[in-house]
Amino acid sequence: MKEPFKIKNIAHLQLILASQSPRRKELLSKLGLDFKTQNVDVEEDFPASLQREEIVEFLAKKKADAFPIKPQQLVITADTIVWHENQLFGKPKDIADAKAMLRQLSGHTHEVFTGVGLTTTHKQRIFSVRSEVRFAPLSDEEIDYYIDTYRPLDKAGAYGIQEWIGFVGIEAISGSFWNVMGLPIQRLYQELRNF
Amino acid sequence: MKEPFKIKNIAHLQLILASQSPRRKELLSKLGLDFKTQNVDVEEDFPASLQREEIVEFLAKKKADAFPIKPQQLVITADTIVWHENQLFGKPKDIADAKAMLRQLSGHTHEVFTGVGLTTTHKQRIFSVRSEVRFAPLSDEEIDYYIDTYRPLDKAGAYGIQEWIGFVGIEAISGSFWNVMGLPIQRLYQELRNF
Numbered sequence: 001m002k003e004p005f006k007i008k009n010i011a012h013l014q015l016i017l018a019s020q021s022p023r024r025k026e027l028l029s030k031l032g033l034d035f036k037t038q039n040v041d042v043e044e045d046f047p048a049s050l051q052r053e054e055i056v057e058f059l060a061k062k063k064a065d066a067f068p069i070k071p072q073q074l075v076i077t078a079d080t081i082v083w084h085e086n087q088l089f090g091k092p093k094d095i096a097d098a099k100a101m102l103r104q105l106s107g108h109t110h111e112v113f114t115g116v117g118l119t120t121t122h123k124q125r126i127f128s129v130r131s132e133v134r135f136a137p138l139s140d141e142e143i144d145y146y147i148d149t150y151r152p153l154d155k156a157g158a159y160g161i162q163e164w165i166g167f168v169g170i171e172a173i174s175g176s177f178w179n180v181m182g183l184p185i186q187r188l189y190q191e192l193r194n195f
Numbered sequence: 196m197k198e199p200f201k202i203k204n205i206a207h208l209q210l211i212l213a214s215q216s217p218r219r220k221e222l223l224s225k226l227g228l229d230f231k232t233q234n235v236d237v238e239e240d241f242p243a244s245l246q247r248e249e250i251v252e253f254l255a256k257k258k259a260d261a262f263p264i265k266p267q268q269l270v271i272t273a274d275t276i277v278w279h280e281n282q283l284f285g286k287p288k289d290i291a292d293a294k295a296m297l298r299q300l301s302g303h304t305h306e307v308f309t310g311v312g313l314t315t316t317h318k319q320r321i322f323s324v325r326s327e328v329r330f331a332p333l334s335d336e337e338i339d340y341y342i343d344t345y346r347p348l349d350k351a352g353a354y355g356i357q358e359w360i361g362f363v364g365i366e367a368i369s370g371s372f373w374n375v376m377g378l379p380i381q382r383l384y385q386e387l388r389n390f
Contacts, residue, residue: 002344005337005359030362136381142200149197164200167225167373168384177372178362186331189363 004032007192013074013120018067023162024078027183040077042066052083053128056115061126064117074195077117080182082157084110089157098147098158102165105157107137112157112180116188118195125191129184131175133161138169199227202387208269208315213262218357219273222378235272237261247278248323251310256321259312269390272312275377277352279305284352293342293353297360300352302332307352307375311383313390320386324379326370328356333364 015035017028025037046058059079067075082089084105092098115128146165152158159165161173161180178185210230212223220232241253254274262270277284279300287293310323341360347353354360356368356375373380 002359005340005344005363027362030359032359136385145200149200164197164225164227167222167380168200169381170371171381172370173372174369175367176365177368185362186364186366190331 002032004034007033007189010074010192010195012072014072016067016073016075018063018075018077021078021182023160023181024183027178027181027185028076028188030185031189035076038067040067044079051086052111053113053115053130055079055088056081056113057126057128058115060115060117060128061124064119064124064126067119069119069121071121073120075117075119076188077119078114078183080112080114080156080179082110082112084108084157091156092153092158094153095147095151098152099143101158102138102143102147103140105135105159106143106169107135109134110157114179114182114184116184116191118191123195125195127187127191129176129179129187131173131177131179133170133180134172134174135169136171138165142168197227199229202228202384205269205387205390207267209267211262211268211270213258213270213272216273216377218355218376219378222373222376222380223271223383225380226384230271233262235262239274246281247306248308248310248325250274250283251276251308252321252323253310255310255312255323256319259314259319259321262314264314264316266316268315270312270314271383272314273309273378275307275309275351275374277305277307279303279352286351287348287353289348290342290346293347294338296353297333297338297342298335300330300354301338301364302330304329305352309374309377309379311379311386313386318390320390322382322386324371324374324382326368326372326374328365328375329367329369330364331366333360337363 017037018040040063056079060077063077112131118125176184212232213235235258251274255272258272307326313320371379
């Protein structure tokens with residue numbers, strides 16, 4: 001066990017990750033900070049006029065505002081979407097929808113946005129990070145294999161960059177890799193230091 | 196355990212990863228292929244006239260040519276370097292050298308090259324992949340903490356992107372993330388399919 005690096009200005013606050021995503025939990029744990037997780041249950045709907053980062057910032061704030069926050073707590077909320085050709089790719093409805101999503105992403109570059117909220121009883125900071133992801137052309141055989149084997153129905157855009165399809169199908173990214181996994185950890189670290 | 200996706204054209208060959216890097220072993224295992232590892236021991240020197248991808252392609256070939264290959268084997272060799280301001284950043288000599296390297300990379304964008312060799316008794320394919328990595332400005336406190344705690348003396352450029360410094364210090368990458376970890380797995384998959 002390594003001695004963790006302390007972020008002094010938030011050392012007096014109890015850090016809470018308000019997300020059930022095991023990927024976010026794993027990423028936050030890499031900073032070496034003490035935190036606990038506590039789920040917040042909200043409808044993930046938003047005004048239809050919103051686009052791109054507006055959506056994830058709205059949802060990060062909505063989750064934060066629904067959280068039963070207590071004094072001395074710092075709550076981290078987050079929401080991630082895939083955006084491609086002016087269209088939102090959220091979690092697929094079913095296997096057929098998941099395959100249709102991957103066929104649309106195949107051979108193209110799409111955007112991934114994660115919105116993050118940092119909230120105490122006194123203060124709130126909402127920000128978002130954008131990454132680009134370029135998929136190689138995927139064969140129907142590869143798409144069918146991935147969707148049928150991994151069943152990524154809990155993942156925005158129907159893929160996990162850290163799963164088989166990410167290894168064989170993603171040619172390049174531009175921006176934060178961790179953002180694509182669901183939490184822009186380097187920016188989060190900077191924001192925590194400046195909170 | 197997921198049923199692996201088969202790469203038909205190499206299904207008759209025994210795959211061997213000629214590297215002791217646990218990171219390369221982990222990455223190759225993500226393709227779901229059967230393989231074993233076997234070390235190849237060579238001096239990692241090269242002509243001083245070589246630069247950038249020439250260095251890693253030379254070393255991937257040198258490692259391949261030194262491997263005691265047998266019929267029906269397909270040997271994967273690899274070499275990774277960090278290149279910054281016309282200078283090679285290999286494995287640091289000691290802790291002081293590691294800190295000096297990170298101070299030079301701090302606040303700048305550098306290049307990472309990995310050269311890969313695919314070799315049988317009949318055929319050889321050498322290729323390389325380039326990624327860009329942008330470090331945020333790192334404080335001396337952060338550099339000292341990382342180097343003293345993680346002691347990355349086995350890592351080109353004195354950092355592992357999958358370690359604490361990668362989470363807090365790397366603002367963005369451009370290209371293959373896995374390449375920065377030591378094996379450009381998506382390109383390798385394509386090359387194996389076309390081998």
